[in-house]
Amino acid sequence: MTAHLKLRIHVSEPWDFERVAGTAELTGWTTDHVDPDNGEWEVHLDHGFDYHGEHIGRLLAGPRYVGERLDRVIDAVVGFPARLAYRQDGGWHFALIGMVSLNHESDQQETGTTI
Numbered sequence: 001m002t003a004h005l006k007l008r009i010h011v012s013e014p015w016d017f018e019r020v021a022g023t024a025e026l027t028g029w030t031t032d033h034v035d036p037d038n039g040e041w042e043v044h045l046d047h048g049f050d051y052h053g054e055h056i057g058r059l060l061a062g063p064r065y066v067g068e069r070l071d072r073v074i075d076a077v078v079g080f081p082a083r084l085a086y087r088q089d090g091g092w093h094f095a096l097i098g099m100v101s102l103n104h105e106s107d108q109q110e111t112g113t114t115i
Helices: 017-021 070-074 104-111
Strands: 005-013 025-030 041-051 054-063 080-088 091-102
Touching (some): 005 017, 005 054, 017 041, 025 054, 054 070, 054 091, 070 080, 070 091
Antiparallel strands (some): 005 025, 025 041, 041 054, 080 091
């Protein structure tokens, strides 16, 4: 079985996302990182959020800039800029922008260690 890559997402656009959804910090996991040809990763959120009358439990993350690869998040110090989409009307709707980073806090909670 493929290990889950645990991620933290900070949504920065739209500017009022935190007010509408109740948080700008999201956590989740993906297994799409295993295939290096995956240009976008489906992230299953630990705790979804309500946005415009719908509950969102998954996001599709892709690189924000042309020519970038999302797998660079693994080596990023602070995070990696990403376009974020949610399911709407049977397809993905890119409407959010944020930073994706590895979620090291969840690893510390599982082992009982902290920095």
